[in-house]
Amino acid sequence: MFDSIVRLAESVRSGERSAEGVATETLARVDAREPSVKAFLHVDRAGFLEAAKAVDAKRARGETLGLLAGVPIAIKDALCMTGVPTTAASRILEGYKPVYDATVVAKLRAADATLVGKTNLDEFAMGSSNENSAYAKVHNPWDLDRAPGGSSGGSAAAVASRMCPGSLGSDTGGSIRQPASFCGIVGVKPTYGRVSRYGLIAFASSLDQVGPFATDVRGAARMLQVLAGHDPHDATTLDAAVDDYEAACEKPVKGLRVGIPREYFGEGLDPEVDVAVRRAISCLEQFGCTVKPVSLPHTKYAVATYYVLATAEASSNLARFDGVRYGLRKEPDRDLRNMYGATRDAGFGPEVKRRILLGTFVLSSGFYDAYYLKAQKVRTLITRDFEKAFEEVDVLCAPTAPTTAFKIGEKTHDPLAMYLSDIDTLPASLAGVPAMSIPVGLSASGLPIGLQIITPHLQESRAFAIAAACESHAALQVGAPTKFA
Numbered sequence: 001m002f003d004s005i006v007r008l009a010e011s012v013r014s015g016e017r018s019a020e021g022v023a024t025e026t027l028a029r030v031d032a033r034e035p036s037v038k039a040f041l042h043v044d045r046a047g048f049l050e051a052a053k054a055v056d057a058k059r060a061r062g063e064t065l066g067l068l069a070g071v072p073i074a075i076k077d078a079l080c081m082t083g084v085p086t087t088a089a090s091r092i093l094e095g096y097k098p099v100y101d102a103t104v105v106a107k108l109r110a111a112d113a114t115l116v117g118k119t120n121l122d123e124f125a126m127g128s129s130n131e132n133s134a135y136a137k138v139h140n141p142w143d144l145d146r147a148p149g150g151s152s153g154g155s156a157a158a159v160a161s162r163m164c165p166g167s168l169g170s171d172t173g174g175s176i177r178q179p180a181s182f183c184g185i186v187g188v189k190p191t192y193g194r195v196s197r198y199g200l201i202a203f204a205s206s207l208d209q210v211g212p213f214a215t216d217v218r219g220a221a222r223m224l225q226v227l228a229g230h231d232p233h234d235a236t237t238l239d240a241a242v243d244d245y246e247a248a249c250e251k252p253v254k255g256l257r258v259g260i261p262r263e264y265f266g267e268g269l270d271p272e273v274d275v276a277v278r279r280a281i282s283c284l285e286q287f288g289c290t291v292k293p294v295s296l297p298h299t300k301y302a303v304a305t306y307y308v309l310a311t312a313e314a315s316s317n318l319a320r321f322d323g324v325r326y327g328l329r330k331e332p333d334r335d336l337r338n339m340y341g342a343t344r345d346a347g348f349g350p351e352v353k354r355r356i357l358l359g360t361f362v363l364s365s366g367f368y369d370a371y372y373l374k375a376q377k378v379r380t381l382i383t384r385d386f387e388k389a390f391e392e393v394d395v396l397c398a399p400t401a402p403t404t405a406f407k408i409g410e411k412t413h414d415p416l417a418m419y420l421s422d423i424d425t426l427p428a429s430l431a432g433v434p435a436m437s438i439p440v441g442l443s444a445s446g447l448p449i450g451l452q453i454i455t456p457h458l459q460e461s462r463a464f465a466i467a468a469a470c471e472s473h474a475a476l477q478v479g480a481p482t483k484f485a
C-alpha cells in the first residue's frame, strides 16, 4: 500500500511493516510505472533492497530507527552516491561512479531512508522541462504528453506517479518548485545555505540549493528536518539551529500577514492559474490570515539577471569537465588542448554549450562591467525588494509558474520562451530566501497548479505552517493522478 513519508516511517518504526516489504512493493510499482513515466536514469535495486534489510536488522537488534525508517527516496542524478552511476544527465559523466556520498545522501541514510536510485534531470540541471537530458525524456504523470518541468523533473515525476513518497531535487532558479507545481506535489527550496551542497554537481554556486519533494507537506517537513544543518564540508552552510519543521505544520496561521506581490499576477499568467492561486489565498483568509497587496518592483529584471549570473557561474564550474578527471575522454592520443576540445564537444549537449558560451562572454574583459557586474547590482535590488516587502508582511504567496505543464517539444526550439517559464521562481533564488510550491488545484484539463510560498531567510517553519493549512482545506485538495493513485 502506498503511504506518505510520515505514516510509512512510523509504521516501519513500530514494526507494523518491514522495510524490506516496503522496498519490494516499491520496486513492483517502479516496474509497472517507470515504462510510461521514465523518471529514473538508474534504479539501484540491489543497494535499495540491501538498505531495507539493514533497517529491519537494526530494528531486530532493538535499536531505535531514524526519522525516515524504511522510506524509499529517489535521488536527483546531480547528487553523488557512492558506487552508483552519477551523470547529471550528461554524456560527459557517462560511466562515472562517485567514491563518496553527498552530505544529503549520507544524512538520508543516517535517518534510515532507503534509496531507490537516481532520477533524470536536464543536463547539469540546465532547463525547465527535463528535455535537455542527454539520455531520455521524462513524462508528466498527469498527462504523459506533457513535460514534468525541470530541471528536477525525474524526481518530481517519481513522486507524482507514486513510485516513491519522497525524492531529492536541487533548485538553482526553480528546479524544485516548478516541477513540483507541474506534477502536483510539494517541493521545497530552502534558504541558501540551509542544506549542504557537498556532493552536488555544481551548476551556479551562488544559487544552488538542495531540497525535498514529497506527496504531502509533513513529508517534506520531515525530510528537510533530516537534511538541514551546518556541514563542515560546505563552507556556505549556515550555522543556525534547525527548527522543528514538522511541529511547524501544526501551528495556527491566524494573524499571519500574507503579501500578494502584484508583479506575479501580470501578463502571461494563465487565467486558470490566477483563479486557483487566488482561491488558495482566500482560504488562508478563512484561516484568519490578513491579505495585502505588495510590490516587488525589480521582478521584471529577474530573468535577465539570472541568465547572466547563472551562466557565468556555470561556465566556471563546468571547466572541470575536461576529459582528464572524470567520465568521457575523446581523442586521447592527440595533444592536450585537442583532447579537451574533442571531449567537451562530444560530452556536452547544446543547451550546456550555449550556457558556457554565454557565461564566458559575460565574464570576458570589456563585457564584464556591462553584464556580470550590472547583474550583481540588480541582484542586490531584487534582494532589497524582498527585504522591504517582509517589513510589511510575514509571507508572500504567488503562482509558482505562470502556466500548467506544457507539452513535450512545445518550447524546445525557443530557448527564450523556456527561460521565461522561470519568471516566478527566479527572484526568490536570487534573493536566497526559502520558497516552496504546494498543489492547490487542477485546471479544467486536469493539470496541477502550484502555489508558491516565500518567507524571509531561515523562516521555512512559517511556510510549512501556511502550506499545512492550505493542504487541510477541502477546496484545495489535489491528490494523485488517477492512473497512478
Ligand code: GLN
Residues within 6 Å of the ligand: 125, 126, 127, 128, 150, 151, 170, 171, 172, 173, 174, 175, 176, 203, 310, 422
Ligand atoms: N530553469 C532554470 C534554468 O534553466 C533553473 C534550473 C535550476 O533551477 N536548476 O537554469
